[in-house]
Amino acid sequence: MTLALDTLGRLESEAIHIFREVAGEFDRPVILFSGGKDSTLLLHLAIKAFYPAPVPFPLLHVDTGHNFDEVIEFRDRVVAQHGLRLEVAHVQDWIDDGRLQERPDGTRNPLQTVPLLDSITAHKYDAVFGGGRRDEERARAKERIFSLRNAFGQWEPKRQRPELWNLYNGRHRAGEHVRVFPLSNWTELDVWNYIAREGVELPSIYYAHEREVYLRDGMWLAEGPWGSARDDETLLRKTVRYRTVGDGSCTGAVESDAADIETVIAEVAASRLTERGATRADDRLSEAAMEDRKREGYF
Amino acid sequence: MSDLLRLATAGSVDDGKSTLVGRLLYDTKSVLADTLDAVHRASADRGLSTPDLSLLVDGLRSEREQGITIDVAYRYFATPKRSFVLADTPGHVQYTRNTVTGASTAQLAVLLVDARKGVIEQTRRHAAVLALLGVPRLVLAVNKIDLVGYDEVTFSRIAKEFTAHAVELGYTEDSVLEIPVSALAGDNVVERSANTPWYTGPTLLEHLEDVPVEPDPHDAPFRFPVQYVIRPRTPEFPDYRGYAGLVASGTVQVGDEIVVLPSGIRTTVTKIDTADGPLDEAAAGQSVTLLLADDVDISRGDLIADAGNPPEVTDDIDATLCWLAEKPLTPGARVLVKHGARTVQAIVTELRDRFDEQKLSSVDSPGSLKLNEIGRVALRTAEPVPLDDYSNSRRTGAFLVIDASDGSTLAAGLVGAPLPVMDGVESCTEGGVTAARDSHALVSPGP
Numbered sequence: 161m162t163l164a165l166d167t168l169g170r171l172e173s174e175a176i177h178i179f180r181e182v183a184g185e186f187d188r189p190v191i192l193f194s195g196g197k198d199s200t201l202l203l204h205l206a207i208k209a210f211y212p213a214p215v216p217f218p219l220l221h222v223d224t225g226h227n228f229d230e231v232i233e234f235r236d237r238v239v240a241q242h243g244l245r246l247e248v249a250h251v252q253d254w255i256d257d258g259r260l261q262e263r264p265d266g267t268r269n270p271l272q273t274v275p276l277l278d279s280i281t282a283h284k285y286d287a288v289f290g291g292g293r294r295d296e297e298r299a300r301a302k303e304r305i306f307s308l309r310n311a312f313g314q315w316e317p318k319r320q321r322p323e324l325w326n327l328y329n330g331r332h333r334a335g336e337h338v339r340v341f342p343l344s345n346w347t348e349l350d351v352w353n354y355i356a357r358e359g360v361e362l363p364s365i366y367y368a369h370e371r372e373v374y375l376r377d378g379m380w381l382a383e384g385p386w387g388s389a390r391d392d393e394t395l396l397r398k399t400v401r402y403r404t405v406g407d408g409s410c411t412g413a414v415e416s417d418a419a420d421i422e423t424v425i426a427e428v429a430a431s432r433l434t435e436r437g438a439t440r441a442d443d444r445l446s447e448a449a450m451e452d453r454k455r456e457g458y459f
Numbered sequence: 460m461s462d463l464l465r466l467a468t469a470g471s472v473d474d475g476k477s478t479l480v481g482r483l484l485y486d487t488k489s490v491l492a493d494t495l496d497a498v499h500r501a502s503a504d505r506g507l508s509t510p511d512l513s514l515l516v517d518g519l520r521s522e523r524e525q526g527i528t529i530d531v532a533y534r535y536f537a538t539p540k541r542s543f544v545l546a547d548t549p550g551h552v553q554y555t556r557n558t559v560t561g562a563s564t565a566q567l568a569v570l571l572v573d574a575r576k577g578v579i580e581q582t583r584r585h586a587a588v589l590a591l592l593g594v595p596r597l598v599l600a601v602n603k604i605d606l607v608g609y610d611e612v613t614f615s616r617i618a619k620e621f622t623a624h625a626v627e628l629g630y631t632e633d634s635v636l637e638i639p640v641s642a643l644a645g646d647n648v649v650e651r652s653a654n655t656p657w658y659t660g661p662t663l664l665e666h667l668e669d670v671p672v673e674p675d676p677h678d679a680p681f682r683f684p685v686q687y688v689i690r691p692r693t694p695e696f697p698d699y700r701g702y703a704g705l706v707a708s709g710t711v712q713v714g715d716e717i718v719v720l721p722s723g724i725r726t727t728v729t730k731i732d733t734a735d736g737p738l739d740e741a742a743a744g745q746s747v748t749l750l751l752a753d754d755v756d757i758s759r760g761d762l763i764a765d766a767g768n769p770p771e772v773t774d775d776i777d778a779t780l781c782w783l784a785e786k787p788l789t790p791g792a793r794v795l796v797k798h799g800a801r802t803v804q805a806i807v808t809e810l811r812d813r814f815d816e817q818k819l820s821s822v823d824s825p826g827s828l829k830l831n832e833i834g835r836v837a838l839r840t841a842e843p844v845p846l847d848d849y850s851n852s853r854r855t856g857a858f859l860v861i862d863a864s865d866g867s868t869l870a871a872g873l874v875g876a877p878l879p880v881m882d883g884v885e886s887c888t889e890g891g892v893t894a895a896r897d898s899h900a901l902v903s904p905g906p
Binding site: 164165166167169170172173174176177180181183184207208209210211212213214294295298301302308317318320321322323324325326327329331332333344345347349 | 462463530531532533534535537542544556557559560563564686687689690691692693695696699703704705732733734735742744745746748759783795797798800853854857858859861865866867868871
């Protein structure tokens with residue numbers, strides 16, 4: 161064996177170290193798990209960190225109700241396969257009892273923040289793992305691996321702690337919690353290369369498939385409970401895949417023939433668009449869209 | 460050759476650091492089309508005729524509004540030769556806080572100066588902080604070389620002055636390189652410039668791709684902070700008891716004799732486990748799980764070390780602190796010390812001196828240590844801690860000082876006095892610094 165770790169080996173080792181620090185220092189950690197590729201990778205690394213013991217944390221999914229069926233099916237299958245505990249916060253429940261109101265545009269991604277914070281409070285979670293990466297977006301580039309949130313779940317960029325060496329400071333006061341990002345230093349290409357190397361299974365919609373889609377704001381959207389094509393929009397059958405999975409109303413597919421992991425990697429490597437910019441309408445809202453949502457308690 | 464380089468950038472306000480980093484990302488084609496479109500749009504909105512590359516990196520709204528960088532930002536780019544993790548540290552207010560953060564994990568630092576101004580006070584301070592934190596290599600990017608008419612004499616004068624300063628700090632001449640660049644025009648950042656025919660060295664990117672990265676400290680004695688005890692208690696693994704952690708330095712093999720600190724219990728390694736199967740040997744940087752021959756009492760916070768070469772176990776720490784909090788440090792302060800995976804209570808019993816990183820001299824017995832100041836202290840801990848000198852290990856020689864009441868990080872702690880110029884030289888002059896030069900040794904880099 162060789163003792164020098166390659167880039168993926170280093171990233172894996174760093175993520176495992178982070179999981180173990182949290183297990184050692186916090187009382188009630190939880191992993192945010194949507195069935196998307198970043199959270200699936202997160203879970204894969206957590207399983208490796210505690211092998212041969214089971215993962216000592218439950219999972220939490222804030223479900224917009226606008227998810228693709230393939231992703232929910234995958235989520236439930238993975239949870240059952242590893243004997244994990246999954247808590248689901250349904251955004252619909254918050255809408256039904258009036259705590260949240262549906263937005264005029266029908267998008268529910270921004271509505272996830274309140275159910276997330278309510279769940280954190282109700283379950284007294286003190287560490288919340290997320291799959292965020294610093295390469296995704298400019299405001300995320302300034303995020304710490306251990307990110308302190310106040311009682312309102314807010315990110316205060318100016319109150320961030322300096323993060324030195326690999327010594328993480330997870331101390332927090334009652335009511336505060338820490339968001340933890342083990343994938344901080346991974347790039348989109350690292351994620352795909354690692355998924356290939358480890359043979360991690362993903363929901364099928366990450367790979368090319370045929371789907372009826374319509375073009376809106378430069379994105380290929382699919383019909384679903386979240387909405388359908390307007391009269392001036394035409395449904396077309398196309399070969400597409402998804403680079404991110406989220407609220408169906410604002411997550412677009414890209415035209416692609418990449419039907420397996422090797423071709424996806426080749427496509428990502430050659431891509432001229434970031435995954436968020438290409439397919440997430442919610443990140444296009446303003447120059448500071450992500451920063452604003454993070455300040456409100458979003459990931 | 461390693462395929463990953465961690466680097467930090469440092470520079471003063473207006474030296475063009477965000478532009479340089481933006482240029483590196485832009486010229487390595489690490490900026491994707493939609494991000495670039497957004498920068499073109501924002502630049503046009505501001506009435507600029509060319510894209511402002513600093514907009515690629517200034518992430519927060521207040522940064523874009525003020526045209527400054529506030530917080531450390533991490534950037535990722537890659538060439539066919541290497542992947543890079545770049546900690547972009549702002550240079551104005553809180554420069555120590557940010558530079559210390561970026562430098563703590565860096566294998567190389569790029570310092571910027573404005574060719575019109577040369578080496579200024581802040582350049583000297585930044586270099587001293589980088590040396591203190593043990594960054595093994597420095598690059599001085601002499602920026603805005605176009606604004607001095609690509610003048611060789613100006614560049615040579617700055618380069619000579621900087622090398623002399625770096626050598627005072629303990630660097631060898633071949634671990635320092637100066638490069639004439641224009642971040643705005645792109646000279647010598649990625650592409651070699653026709654405007655500086657007198658410069659025969661590498662471009663900045665060529666240097667970053669080819670510079671030897673100090674290997675992980677495999678030769679150092681074995682150190683393994685125990686993070687977590689893995690006890691599955693499942694039908695398949697009823698009696699499994701493994702100690703999980705990341706190898707901080709050195710290597711470990713099955714059969715090695717180890718000592719558990721602070722208890723001092725000795726035993727041997729029977730298995731090195733991972734989710735991918737057991738290993739015969741593990742080395743610095745690897746996360747593994749150790750199984751031991753005897754059923755000994757080990758918990759999170761203990762340190763497993765080479766039995767033949769253990770660290771000192773002490774409750775009396777001689778250390779250098781980089782103070783990072785608004786609230787100043789005064790003698791008698793009660794704090795928490797986080798070292799490896801162990802957090803212990805401590806009292807700062809003495810504030811011995813303050814290091815002036817501009818003059819490279821020390822001020823005796825200061826009354827307090829304020830934000831961004833560096834000082835030498837004595838700490839007494841409630842329990843003994845196994846410590847290495849920071850000069851020998853950037854991992855087990857480092858610790859955090861934490862406020863017990865609100866949990867904030869107060870200081871970066873370095874065991875001992877990592878810069879020889881800090882040691883025993885009072886109000887030193889140029890001559891005093893020179894005299895201490897021979898004993899300099901740069902610290903070994905961490906993984």
